[in-house]
Amino acid sequence: MNFQIEKKEKYTLIKVLIEKLDNNVSPSLKSELVVLTTEGVKNIVMDLTAVRYCDSSGLSAILVANRLCKNANGSFVLCSIQEAVKKLISISQLDSILKITNSVDEAVDYVVMEEVDRELGEDD
Numbered sequence: 863m864n865f866q867i868e869k870k871e872k873y874t875l876i877k878v879l880i881e882k883l884d885n886n887v888s889p890s891l892k893s894e895l896v897v898l899t900t901e902g903v904k905n906i907v908m909d910l911t912a913v914r915y916c917d918s919s920g921l922s923a924i925l926v927a928n929r930l931c932k933n934a935n936g937s938f939v940l941c942s943i944q945e946a947v948k949k950l951i952s953i954s955q956l957d958s959i960l961k962i963t964n965s966v967d968e969a970v971d972y973v974v975m976e977e978v979d980r981e982l983g984e985d986d
Contacts, residue, residue: 873905883920904936907969911942939969
């Protein structure tokens, strides 16, 4: 098992459990993301604590998650990113596109706040 998925009330937590987020893992992660969003998941927190290496296919999977959440009017947050992965995201200039927090708790707080904002916006 390369990742663990925990469905919560307002979000789904995906913990990547391997050190390399590369083309051996990314296709299954992408298909899992598609399945989740077709099931109605719109807020995803991706915990990358274990990931020490990420290649272009790993970045692609992250961007797929971001796009799927955005299309579903939800939020996607990356958290607990190791330095090497942080550098890759920065070099790729994706740090301006992706929401990144230091911990799962911060990511969850962000998603919940965004969800409340969206719910309040619907009342207008």
